[in-house]
Amino acid sequence: DIVMTQSPDSLAVSLGERATINCKSSQSVLHSSNNKNYLAWYQQKPGQPPKLLIYWASTRQSEDLDRFSGSGSGTDFTLTISSLQAEDVAVYYCQQYFSSPFTFGPGTKVDIK
């Protein structure tokens, strides 16, 4: 099974500042047939179901999420929130869908400093 790790476990960032979350997979999730990274990022606010932010490691789910960006390839990935807003307080999860079981990372909690 592919093990997903995230760092840090939590972080507090000032409003308007950048937040960076790292995700690492125990093996590559880059598919050689299509050169795509099978990696997604989700946001979960308290009491709500998760929401897709990024898929294929760097494709934004919708244009109104343009302060969220994903990068990385192979085994190392990053989610960046360019300018933290109050509504971004949430737990963020990465997930690999390269091979079953489609494992999630443990989550990173983002708060306002």
Next chain:
Amino acid sequence: QLQLVASGGGVVQPGRSLRLSCAASGFNFTIYGMHWVRQAPGKGLEWVAVMSYDGSNKYYADSVKGRFTISRDNSKNTLYLQMSSLRAEDTALYYCAKGGCGGTMCYVNYWGQGILVTVSS
């Protein structure tokens, strides 16, 4: 608008069975893979199972393999999760979730509100 409404949850004794249903609407259910993902109270997300758009492929988490069965009825726009030999560690909020593709190797692009399953004597 897109909706995924789960039902069938509740309190069940260890060792017993339960079947979850997820009624889908607002999109063409027949062309998308569907997932079940669960979240134990206060914990992170755990992927449970996936089925391709036509039911030809399905995969499970190691923790539920042999005990849980995912299925779908495309004529009824409904996804199911048959859970047997339930354990206390199966206690969680179960999310029905829509894949972004027809196959199994895909991200989840929409989540239902979830249904609570509590396994307790």
